Amino acid sequence: MSDLGKFIFEHRTAKNLSSRKLAELANISHTEIHRLENGERKHPSPLVLKFIANALQLPYDDIMKAAGYIDGTCISPLIAAHLAIITDLTDQELEEVHNFIEFLRNKRK
Amino acid sequence: MSDLGKFIFEHRTAKNLSSRKLAELANISHTEIHRLENGERKHPSPLVLKFIANALQLPYDDIMKAAGYIDGTCISPLIAAHLAIITDLTDQELEEVHNFIEFLRNKRK
DNA sequence: CATTTTTGTAACCTAAAAGCAACACTTTTA
DNA sequence: TAAAAGTGTTGCTTTTAGGTTACAAAAATG
Numbered sequence: 574m575s576d577l578g579k580f581i582f583e584h585r586t587a588k589n590l591s592s593r594k595l596a597e598l599a600n601i602s603h604t605e606i607h608r609l610e611n612g613e614r615k616h617p618s619p620l621v622l623k624f625i626a627n628a629l630q631l632p633y634d635d636i637m638k639a640a641g642y643i644d645g646t647c648i649s650p651l652i653a654a655h656l657a658i659i660t661d662l663t664d665q666e667l668e669e670v671h672n673f674i675e676f677l678r679n680k681r682k
Numbered sequence: 683m684s685d686l687g688k689f690i691f692e693h694r695t696a697k698n699l700s701s702r703k704l705a706e707l708a709n710i711s712h713t714e715i716h717r718l719e720n721g722e723r724k725h726p727s728p729l730v731l732k733f734i735a736n737a738l739q740l741p742y743d744d745i746m747k748a749a750g751y752i753d754g755t756c757i758s759p760l761i762a763a764h765l766a767i768i769t770d771l772t773d774q775e776l777e778e779v780h781n782f783i784e785f786l787r788n789k790r791k
Numbered sequence: 792c793a794t795t796t797t798t799g800t801a802a803c804c805t806a807a808a809a810g811c812a813a814c815a816c817t818t819t820t821a
Numbered sequence: 822t823a824a825a826a827g828t829g830t831t832g833c834t835t836t837t838a839g840g841t842t843a844c845a846a847a848a849a850t851g
Binding site: 700701702712713716720 | 797
Binding site: 710711713714717723724725726727730 | 837838839840841
């Protein structure tokens with residue numbers, strides 16, 4: 574079973590939804606749900622993934638990640654702006670920042 | 683012209699590439715480039731977008747954003763991990779981290 | 792200026808995504 | 822326990838993404 578298949582199946586069953594019921598909520602065919610869960614659909618369109626994410630009340634990015642369409646994590650533009658400060662740092666510099674934060678945290682106690 | 687169309691056209695011409703040349707680099711047909719730039723393709727697959735991003739030497743997330751497939755900004759898992767770390771810091775501690783980053787940046791020169 | 796070469800566009804074709812309908816099997820429910 | 826509704830699965834059909842070829846206009850080269 575594919576990564577995306579597991580993702581949909583787990584969350585669907587966790588909500589006690591049949592494939593038909595999920596399909597109805599997502600406004601797609603139940604057949605498509607079945608194919609996605611069984612890895613028979615190689616390249617599903619982001620649109621149907623969005624419908625399914627909405628129906629399952631899950632973040633769109635999560636299902637896109639499960640489908641292998643994006644890697645990493647998506648964040649809001651607001652947080653991204655604050656984060657932009659450190660985006661030019663090297664991995665080693667990030668490591669130093671990491672240590673510094675640990676130092677700050679220990680200083681609390 | 684669509685958002686994605688503008689995106690591809692601007693970056694292609696900025697690199698002095700013809701649609702045929704870009705298509706060759708991306709291993710897709712030049713017709714598809716044409717259709718994407720003119721907004722004739724409603725739902726392009728993320729796969730061809732990835733090919734084009736690679737050919738144009740641009741981040742995959744940027745073209746996905748232009749296509750409307752993701753919103754917000756995508757960050758690497760590494761940076762995401764560091765972001766998770768600082769969520770519990772106080773404003774004053776964040777200020778100290780900020781200063782520390784400035785210090786690191788100055789140390790480079 | 793004539794002739795290649797490049798470029799954008801359109802017509803046609805193929806393959807894959809997605810829907811429709813029917814099928815067997817299970818679980819309700821009266 | 823028999824009818825009915827629900828569930829997973831499988832052909833078949835429709836639609837659309839993407840490729841191949843062809844063609845006309847523009848640009849380059851002699």
